Amino acid sequence: MNQNNSQASASEMQQKKLNIYFTAGIPNLEDTAEIMKIIQNSGADMMEIGMPYSDPVADGPVIQEAHNLALKNGMTIAKLFSQLKSVKNEIKVPVILMGYINPVLIFGFEKFCEECAHSGVSGLIIPDLPPIEFENNYQSILKKYGLNFTFLVTPETSVERIQYLDSLSSGFLYAVSSSSTTGTEKKEVKNEDYLNRLASLNLKNPVFIGFGIKTKSDFEQLTEKAAGGIIGTAFVKILLENKDWESKGKDFIEGIKN
Structure with missing residues (x-):
C-alpha cells in the first residue's frame, strides 16, 4: 500500500510541468x-523568452542585468523574431514571449502578433x-493569430479578480508566489x-507558480497544488555567470526534472 502511494506520488511529481525563462x-x-x-x-516542458526592455520594473537585479x-x-x-524563425522547425515545446507593452506597441501590436x-x-x-x-x-x-495570453495573480489578488483574470487568460494562469520582484530572496x-x-477555485486554466523557485526542493514544494512551476532568475544567473553555461544550464534543468 505504501509502495503504491509512493509510486503515485512520484508519478504525480513527474507530471508537473517545468517552464524555463531566459532573456533573449x-x-x-x-x-x-x-x-x-x-x-x-x-526536459523542460515549455519556455518563456524575455524581450529586453530598458526599464523592467517587475524584475529583480539579475534579470535587470540580463536586460541591460x-x-x-x-x-x-x-532580431528575436529572426532567431525564432531559424529554429521554428526544431522547437516542439511551447514558446511564450514575455515583456513589457511599450516595445510591443512601438513595433505595432498586430504586426507583433502576426510575427x-x-x-x-x-503565447504572450x-x-x-x-x-x-x-x-x-x-x-x-x-x-x-491563435495566440494565448497569460495574466499574473499574486497573494493579494482577490478571489473575484483571480476568477476574472483566469477568464481572460488562455494557456495557463501565472501565480506569482510572493508580492515582490523576480529573484526574491525572501525566505517565506x-x-x-x-x-x-x-x-x-476550479479555475479554467492550469496554474503555474513563479518567482522564487531556485532548486528542485522549491519546485516540488511550490507545485504540490499547481500544474507546474516557472524558473527564471536561477537559470538566467547561470547564463550570466558561467563560461560553460551550456553544460551548467543543461545540468540545472535536468536536476529539476529528474
Whole structure:
C-alpha cells in the first residue's frame, strides 16, 4: 500500500510541468537559438523568452542585468523574431514571449502578433497590459493569430479578480508566489493559504507558480497544488555567470526534472 502511494506520488511529481525563462540576447546576441535547444533537450516542458526592455520594473537585479546586457548586445524584437524563425522547425515545446507593452506597441501590436504566429510562438505574457485594455483592444487580435495570453495573480489578488483574470487568460494562469520582484530572496516563498485558495477555485486554466523557485526542493514544494512551476532568475544567473553555461544550464534543468 505504501509502495503504491509512493509510486503515485512520484508519478504525480513527474507530471508537473517545468517552464524555463531566459532573456533573449544573453550572454551573447546570437545565443538565443542554442539556449532554446538546451531548454527543450534538457526536459523542460515549455519556455518563456524575455524581450529586453530598458526599464523592467517587475524584475529583480539579475534579470535587470540580463536586460541591460541584451540591449547592449544589440537585441531587438525584429532580431528575436529572426532567431525564432531559424529554429521554428526544431522547437516542439511551447514558446511564450514575455515583456513589457511599450516595445510591443512601438513595433505595432498586430504586426507583433502576426510575427509571433510566423515564428512558432504560442503565447504572450505582458504584465503591464491592463486587463480592461486587453479586453477592449487586444484580445480579438490575439485570437485572430491563435495566440494565448497569460495574466499574473499574486497573494493579494482577490478571489473575484483571480476568477476574472483566469477568464481572460488562455494557456495557463501565472501565480506569482510572493508580492515582490523576480529573484526574491525572501525566505517565506511558500504561502500555504494562497496556494490552497488557488487550488480550490476550479479555475479554467492550469496554474503555474513563479518567482522564487531556485532548486528542485522549491519546485516540488511550490507545485504540490499547481500544474507546474516557472524558473527564471536561477537559470538566467547561470547564463550570466558561467563560461560553460551550456553544460551548467543543461545540468540545472535536468536536476529539476529528474
